[in-house]
Amino acid sequence: QQQVKQSPQSLIVQKGGISIINCAYENTAFDYFPWYQQFPGKGPALLIAIRPDVSEKKEGRFTISFNKSAKQFSLHIMDSQPGDSATYFCAASRVGDMRFGAGTRLTVKP
Amino acid sequence: NAGVTQTPKFQVLKTGQSMTLQCAQDMNHNSMYWYRQDPGMGLRLIYYSASEGTTDKGEVPNGYNVSRLNKREFSLRLESAAPSQTSVYFCASSELSTGAGGYTFGSGTRLTVV
Numbered sequence: 001q002q003q004v005k006q007s008p009q010s011l012i013v014q015k016g017g018i019s020i021i022n023c024a025y026e027n028t029a030f031d032y033f034p035w036y037q038q039f040p041g042k043g044p045a046l047l048i049a050i051r052p053d054v055s056e057k058k059e060g061r062f063t064i065s066f067n068k069s070a071k072q073f074s075l076h077i078m079d080s081q082p083g084d085s086a087t088y089f090c091a092a093s094r095v096g097d098m099r100f101g102a103g104t105r106l107t108v109k110p
Numbered sequence: 111n112a113g114v115t116q117t118p119k120f121q122v123l124k125t126g127q128s129m130t131l132q133c134a135q136d137m138n139h140n141s142m143y144w145y146r147q148d149p150g151m152g153l154r155l156i157y158y159s160a161s162e163g164t165t166d167k168g169e170v171p172n173g174y175n176v177s178r179l180n181k182r183e184f185s186l187r188l189e190s191a192a193p194s195q196t197s198v199y200f201c202a203s204s205e206l207s208t209g210a211g212g213y214t215f216g217s218g219t220r221l222t223v224v
Contacts, residue, residue: 006152034212043114043200043215044153089152096141096160097168098213100152 003027004092006101013108019077021104023090026071030092030099035064035075038087038103047088048075080108112136116201116216123191123223131186131219133201141204142184143168143213144176146197153200159184191223 006023013019025033034049050057050064050073057064063076077084085108090101117132135142140161145153155168159178173195175187184203188195198220202213 002152004152009150036215041217043202043217044213045215046212049212096158096166097155098143099155099169100145102150102152 002102003099004090004101006090006104008104009102010105011107013080013106015080015082015108015110017080017108019075019080019084019106019108021075021088021090021106022072023074023092023101024070024072025092025099027092027094027099028071029094032093033064033066033073034091034093034098035062036089036091036100038089044089077106080106082108082110084108114201114203114214114216116199116219118219119217120220121222123188123221125192125223127191128187128189129191130188131199131201131221132183133185133216134183135201135203135214136182137203137205137214138181139203139205139214140181141206142178143202143204144174144184144186145200145202146170147200147218148197156186156199188221191221193223195221196223197221 035047036044037047038044061078066073087103114135143158144156154170157176159165162181198218201216204213
């Protein structure tokens with residue numbers, strides 16, 4: 001069973017718009033929640049991460065919102081750009097065990 | 111600064127053949143991981159090594175073995191390849207076994223088993 005559920009599977013956004021990707025997790029032992037960005041033919045790269053004692057973290061145009069009671073977290077990409085077109089993975093981690101969502105393919109149209 | 115280096119980048123195997131995927135990191139990280147990536151399933155953990163000298167099973171270990179050769183190197187072996195093992199394999203490393211600070215991934219090995 002998938003421990004981290006991610007939606008939507010794909011997302012198309014106009015340049016300048018807001019991209020929102022949602023994730024939900026089951027295991028309350030997870031204590032670190034990163035987002036990874038992957039371009040075709042490359043490995044995933046860490047984009048931004050949050051710990052459960054914080055409800056929001058912002059880095060530039062990227063923001064994670066975290067709801068511990070609902071066991072949900074989301075990635076917001078403000079002012080989306082064509083260069084943001086990639087596959088995004090949420091993840092939840094504890095010692096030696098990082099579980100990934102199935103991924104969201106984001107396309108930002110110029 | 112190489113980061114995590116995986117070899118080979120591409121490989122085609124016949125069913126029943128064996129092979130070893132190599133991974134090396136130059137960041138002095140303690141923990142290393144092997145994942146497989148399949149369409150619609152994200153990345154699934156095969157094995158991990160929290161520190162030199164230790165290895166543990168992940169989510170999908172069947173059909174695989176690993177060796178943490180030293181702090182830098184972590185190899186993945188397929189003893190008898192099956193078509194179900196067709197996938198893209200990623201090696202990753204992290205400074206901490208908790209994953210805090212994130213994983214650094216290699217560029218992957220695309221494996222096809224025919």
